[in-house]
Amino acid sequence: MSIRTLIATIHQTLYLGHQDCTPTPLLAHLPALTTWKIPLTDFQDMDIKPTLAQSLHQxxxxHTPLLTSLEFRWGTTALxxxxxxxAFSDVRIKRIESTHHRSRDKCILDGMMPGILxxxxxxxxxSLSAFNLKSTFHNPTPPPSPQLDPSDTMFSKLMRSCPRLRVLSIPDYTARIESFEQAEEWACQDLESLHVKVQGLDEVDACLTKIKALRNxxxxxxxxxxEVEGVGIGDRVIKSLIGLCCLKTVWLGTKVVYLATIP
Structure with a gap:
């Protein structure tokens, strides 16, 4: 039976319990691997040396020509x-999912854009989400994420650079309405699912209800x-998203709404 999904740290994969990299890493036995879920909890994985990155890259x-999906858990954005x-620079990655640690004064995309691009x-x-260590263990309701990318350059660059993107989920990120109004310039015109907050959008549910009705x-x-009338933030969001004909699900901070699409 071919194994397609692996859950293992980097050191477990390369060292297999030895002090030095084993000549036959675990990946050598997984030619059908498509998804690697990587817990970044091993203290040895906290600092990836160039030699280790080169060994992993090789x-x-x-050994894994079919690898297309990466899931990172509990690491830092820098790592x-x-x-x-x-290590993954030459892999044709289709899916990146990350639950990573960040300090409260950092944007969810901060430090990860070069790797994503x-x-x-x-x-x-x-799909990117973040946690705060203190909030996670001492407060079940973490404080809301501040707006920390005032120019929205990272969000705009992401949307302009990924022509195949179908799903974007960054619920901890708050985008400026001006970035939404550039939707016609986004490379990902076939986007199907979008989870992001919009700065200044207070009546989220009303906005979602209206766009759902218009799409129906x-x-x-x-x-x-x-044509969408109105100049409020909600109206501007609707004007921006109404033309994304493949968009099926939208989350703007409260609930997921399913939209009609054109067959």
Missing amino acids: AINT INSLLTS RHARSLVAV SNAWRSSGQM
Whole structure:
């Protein structure tokens, strides 16, 4: 039986219990591997040396030609970015999922953009969430994430650089409405799922209800376009998203809404 999913730390994969890298890493036995779930909890994985990254890079390229999905758990953005730009640099990654630690004064995308953009041409799904160690263990309701990317350059660059992107889930990120209004310039016009907050959008549920109703109308179904009146933040969000004809699910901070699409 071919194993397609692996849950293992980097050191477990390369060392197999030895002090030095084993000549035959675990990946050598997994030619059908497509998904690697990497817990970054091993203290030895906290600092990936260039020699280790090179060994991992060689093992991946030699033994796992089908690897397309990476899931990182509990690492830092700096560590994940380092892995994406070194060990996994030549892998045609389609899906990146990360639950990583960040300090409260950092943006969810901070430190990871070079790694994400390294795989921009092949990415189909990006899901990023963060946790705060103190909040996780002492407060079941972490404080809301502050707006820490005032120019929104990272969000805009992400949307302009990933033509195959279908799923983007960054619920801890708050985008500026100006970035949404550039939706016609996004490379990912076939986007199907979007989870992100919008700065200044207070009536989230009302916005979602309205866009769902408009997408269900015969007028939109016949053309994929519709004039939206109003100048409020919610109206501007709707104007931006109404033309993304493949968009099926939207989350803007409260609940997921399912939208009609054009067959």
